[in-house]
Amino acid sequence: MRTADFVEHLNSYPATDVLVVGSGPSGIAAAIAAARAGASSVRIIDRFGFVGGNLTAGLVGPCMTSFSLDGEIQLVRGIFDEFVRRMEDAGGAIHPSRVDSGTGFSGFMVFGHERVTPFDPEAAKFIGLQMLEEAGVELMLHTFVADTVVDGRTVTGVVVANKDGLGHVPASVVIDCTGDGDVAARGGARFAYGRESDGLVQPMTLFFRIKNVDDDAVDEYYRTHPENRFPFEDIVAAAREDGSYPIPRRGVQLFRTPEPGVWRINTTRVLGMNGTDVADLTSAEIEARHQVADLLEFFRKRLPGLENCELLDTAATIGVRETRRILGEYTLTFEDLQQGKHFDDVIAAAGYPVDIHSPTSGDGPFDDGIPPTANIYEIPYRSLTPQDLDNVLVSGRCLSATHEALAAVRVMPPCFAMGEAAGVAAAWAARDGATIHEVDIPALQQHLLGQGAYLGPTFTAPQGPDRDDETGRDRSTALHH
Template identity: 35%
Template structure:
């Protein structure tokens, strides 16, 4: 989204990507939460909504709708998404440098002059007027001395990592029949706001996503067949298909900026994938003959660095749906915080057995421009989960829809800064906001979808 926005704003734009396609973690097959808030108002606008509706019109996504547990959700096909977002970027005139990773940068007095990337050609130096850090980990910001924090205030602990995979050969009708006969296995998870789904909703909602099977996991643990620190199973469905996404793996104590930690997380979550498939086949009706069809390209990391901007988004901002004079987008992904250690209290609640505290947002919140610009840097903007937010607010900021919103804004701000040859922190917020409005970004909560 940042590259598309920068190019459409008129800047010559190069996207440096470590894989051979675009889409990042949206390519894992998870559903998108938070394109709408819980009252049905759009939070996602601009180029993110353009992509989503393109997928809907092509039959590769379901329309977003209000949801009693998540606020709002829609399903999308991750493989089609990668191709559609690539076409958007190519049509915008984006230049591509795939299979390349950041390994260094040069800056003087907060002005980044170049970055170094490693690829098959060796080490390549790239120069630009402005840079956008959408690494998720604030890698560029960290390398050039920008301010950041890491993890939770006080102890630096971070949300656990996971590995979302897909299985096929699933008889969902049998799964629904089991849940109808065992309502105790489809209650709202502990620590969540919202109401449990009815069987009518589960059977008839295209692309339904839910957490369930608490009792089956308890039984498997008692039998010694389940060691993963989770107490519920997340399932992502797509209409008229027998392949589903599975959210079940979890490893605590991983710092996503530490290569040794990441390697350990990769190994453990991949081994947990094997354990998960055994559990599905043995315990979950409808999954008796399921088989693995895709595993993710990388570990799913929820949290590492947060830049420090002149404003830090807080949990209260998120929960109150706060607005700001300089807001450049809106967020509505739920406040979604996984316990940083097994059995820890999350937001003051004791959640047993590897829990998640998830509060849906009825009212979207504004995202200030100040949260996208790292202190101490003159020509760098940031999009994605590493914007300036505290540990709890980051539980919402990290959602796919919010990342597209902040990416769009970061790309547009960077392009304006390059065109005006001005430090991005000195741009007039109202002028930036006017350009974003012209690009159909959602800045005010006025556009009701349902």
């Protein structure tokens, strides 16, 4: 935390109305929404040289469901749906209305895996960039936000480190989309960390992709071995038992991509590390890369369809599932999701269930005995508003939620939906010189509905469902009338 006198000798960048820190799913949506809502200037900062966060740098995919748990209603629409359709038009995605659970695209999972979105990370990089440019957002890449400048409960800017040296970026309203809540935490916002019982967080995973996979052979193995809850679980169990390969998970979590023969692998696992500690991050990257080498050998020697696979790429960063959860005016709980609780200040709806990868073993997801969430649940605006700050919104993985609730809403489609709402709220707060606690919620909800959002059964969407010709499922969005 820094005060105004600290920044006097730093490079000074132009002040911005709305500053979005982090360009992952949440940050992309937040910046586009803020610019479209009329903010006079919007700047987005990211430490990488491209946008996307886990969509791109993390090689994470597919986007988990944007539909209700039963796969019937598309809940996350708006900017997310526009992004997916543009990737699809460029040949880089398959719209979720056409993706069934129990297939390679859904990692052969059934529960919670209806209507996922397979996509190409390069399409995400370019379409994300294009949409930001078209909205008039100013990009500041290769820039790490190292500290927060505060005046009481107000964040007046951030301290950045980049090739220019150390700099100061002043802002009227900030949306913290760093996943880790870096800006809010350094600005003095209280936060929670880890599960209540022992303070542990979910494990980290370095994603990688393989090519030259025999897609049909993998499908055939899944079809003829229905006893496997996770793909190749029987073969993994044998290797773990005889000690030939130290596979860190119960099965191989692999996802087919739109490109034939190319699959994403979500199977490395590093336990007990803190994603806000650089020594832990370094150790985790090292350990995970050794796991990639071991897994590749195991795949080629033991897995049907993967005999000739080759490494296509590894993620630019290890994936961090959980760190700080900023304390907001409301903390979203598992019970809220289970009951499908209605919030007067609902700003997003989602249907992905609680997905906890065990902090202590190779188990999960869905191994913890946690009951299913409601078919549709809601996310309130107050889970994006830190109790301790007046002009900072938190959106995406660092929202105010319990360990269990975060494990559901952390997936990428709800992060887009939160970002879209946060962007509009930030633009309005900057315009009106108001705090983020004073935003007109009914007006925000009407605005989001007008942009094609679905806000749960209490609200009627402005248009009827747009049925997909092939599947008859709802793929509606106001943006594509």
